[in-house]
Amino acid sequence: MKYSRWPFYSLIGMLFVTGLILSIYRHIEYQVPWLPGETLTTWSIEARVEFDAMGEPVKVRLNRPDSQKNYTRLSESSASPGFGVTYLEDEGMIEWTIRQAKGAQTLFYRADFLVDENQGEPLAPPPPIKIVTWEEPYKTAAQQILQQVRRQSADPISFTQQLFTQLSEKTTHNNQNLSLLKSAESNNAKLAVRLLNQANIAASVVWAIQLEDGRRRQNTIPLVKVWSSTEKSVIFNPLTGQRGVPEQHILWSQNSMPILEVSGGVNSFVTFSIIRHQESIHSAVQAQQNSDHDLISFSIHSLPLEEQALFKTILLLPVGALVVCFLRIIIGLRTSGTFMPVLIALAFIQTSLLTGLVGFLLIVFTGLILRSYLSHLNLLLVARISAVIISVIAIISIFTLFSYQIGLSEGLKITFFPMIILSWTIERMSILWEEEGAKEVMVQGGGSLLTAILAYLFMTNDLIRHLTFNFLGIQLIMLSFILALGNYTGYRLSELIRFKSMVKDDIR
Structure with a gap:
């Protein structure tokens, strides 16, 4: 019985059109630009205050940043369920208070700054000179x-x-x-x-705080x-x-007051998350005129900055998945594992491409040597995989320590590699070597690296990063492309090259 494909094609069309409409609506309604250039840059900085309350009245005071040279503060807000909030303008502080609290507490304060070269440095009176006493010597x-x-x-x-x-x-x-x-x-x-x-x-x-897009838990x-x-x-x-x-860098505290003071709590600390936005001129001016108006109302931007920084990376995964689908289905490139190259590409984003490639090759090559020894011990699968995982952790630790000792700070970044995925990759390549030979290992390993590199290049493209983060409808469009690729049943390009001589014979 032959099933109609029209419902499937309708689903693909509906996903594509819905994603396109959502993206166009967001562009028109909120004036989010299609291109990452020719816009005004705003930085959102979120302070995350954490402490343990002792079951008594709590007072928390946090220093607030203000407009300064090259940076204009657009707006500020806080999230503190159950706490009273007071903005102390004279002291440049924000104060949270509650009659009674116990256990772990988390408070949020967020400030949005516009990069503005016309903003001058504010005048700040000098603090009183303190009397300094030293003991001998x-x-x-x-x-x-x-x-x-x-x-x-x-x-x-x-x-x-x-x-x-x-x-x-x-x-x-x-x-x-x-x-x-x-x-x-x-x-x-x-x-x-x-x-x-x-x-x-x-x-x-x-x-001061270093302005680095997507940075979390910064001091x-x-x-x-x-x-x-x-x-x-x-x-x-x-x-x-x-x-x-x-x-x-931007100054968070411009006075002599401490950054954080907590009364009625212990183990207090504050960390910062940073997100960069490319906003239209209209949006930035509107935000300057009305500090209570959010730059973007309903989007990923409404989440806490730490989660935004996380989503900025997560939303790139469909891009890598689309690249993998195209290379495997249309090109016919063989890889070790289906989406392992995407995870390796994510590691390359954290480490840089050259450092990631060198680290990946060193870890896999050393792991294959250790795995060849384990194969002679006739271990059960679970024990063998566990041994490979521990070996990978040991390899990464040794390479990291060695890099640090010889002064190669880039080598410290190989800890970003997904250890479990690397372990399974080593296991699969070892089995493939035993069953198919070294040639097949080189083909699939090389295909995996090529796919990871191409996925990395797409996932680090400024235009793609801008679109995936600012237009959630793009995710639906990519899903429609992946579904369309999944329906392809024709020849792969690699197969056309492989059977090229047979095609010529048929023509003759």
């Missing part, structure tokens, strides 16, 4: 350092510059006074502020802000002594 060491720096400087800014030159790691081991002070205060930023205050220079530790970076007058201030990197806020 730290007092004598601090005085000697300050005397030496004072001879080499002419004003508060040059004094600070020379001080950071002294505090740099290259000179510390040659300076016993600095080594002594660092044993009492290992944080360069806090030590510099104490010494600057002792020299009657107004300074404070400010905290702040300490910087030192120094005032030469009531209106002029300069920011220094305490590790390098360079002036100014590092590139692609």
Whole structure:
């Protein structure tokens, strides 16, 4: 009995049209651009405060970022079920309060910033200079350092510059006074502020965040802000002594207040998640005029930033699946495992292509050697796979430690490889070697690597990343393409090449 294919074709058409309509509606209604370029960039930064409440009144105060040089704050919001929220404008803090709470608590604060080159640096009054006291022998060491720096400087800014030159790691081991002070205060930023205050220079530790799209669980970076007058201030990197806020960083705290204060709780900490948005000019201007209006109302953007960063990667998986379907069904490329190349491509995104390729080849080659030894032990399948998994973990650990010891920081990234998938890949290739020979292993292994590389190139394309994250209808369109490919029953391109001589004979 022959079944009609029209319902199937109708489903494909419905998915395609629905995805297209949703994408066009989102483009027109919310003015989300089709292309990632020629737009205004906004950064959404979410602070995640976690602590354990002790069953008593709780008060949590978190420092809030404000508009600053090159960045204009568009809006801010918070999520704190059961807590009262107060924005303390004078102090630049947000305060959560509750009469009684117990157990693990999680609070969220989010701020959206527009990249704006016209935004100037706000004036901030210098903090009061604190009285610094040292016990001996730290007092004598601090005085000697300050005397030496004072001879080499002419004003508060040059004094600070020379001080950071002294505090740099290259000179510390040659300076016993600095080594002594660092044993009492290992944080360069806090030590510099104490010494600057002792020299009657107004300074404070400010905290910056690196702006990296899709970054989760990020911590702040300490910087030192120094005032030469009531209106002029300069920011220094305490590790390098360079002036100014590092590139692609934004100041979260611009005053001397601590980032987080928790009363009535223990084990408190705060982490940050960052997402970059490419918004239309209309949307950005509208957000500036009305800080209570969300840039995008109903989309992935409404989720917490940590989940958004996760979805930014998850939404690329259908792209890799589409590439695999095309290469296997239309081209006829053979791979080891169906969608293993997609997972390897995800690992390449985390490690970079060259580092990922080298790491993958090293792990698989070493794993195959170990697996050949295990095959002689006649182990059961479950025990053999478990042994391979442990071997893969050991291989990755050894390569990572070796890379770290010889100074190759890129080698540390091979820990992003999916260990279970690698273990099954080694097992499948070993069985294939025993049954089909080395040639088939090379064919399928090479096909897997080629597929992973092509999937990586598509998944890292800026246009594709922009469309998949901002237009959820694209997922339906890709699903319709995959279903259409699944209905293909013709010859693969590799088969046409294989039977090319037979076709010529038939023509003759």
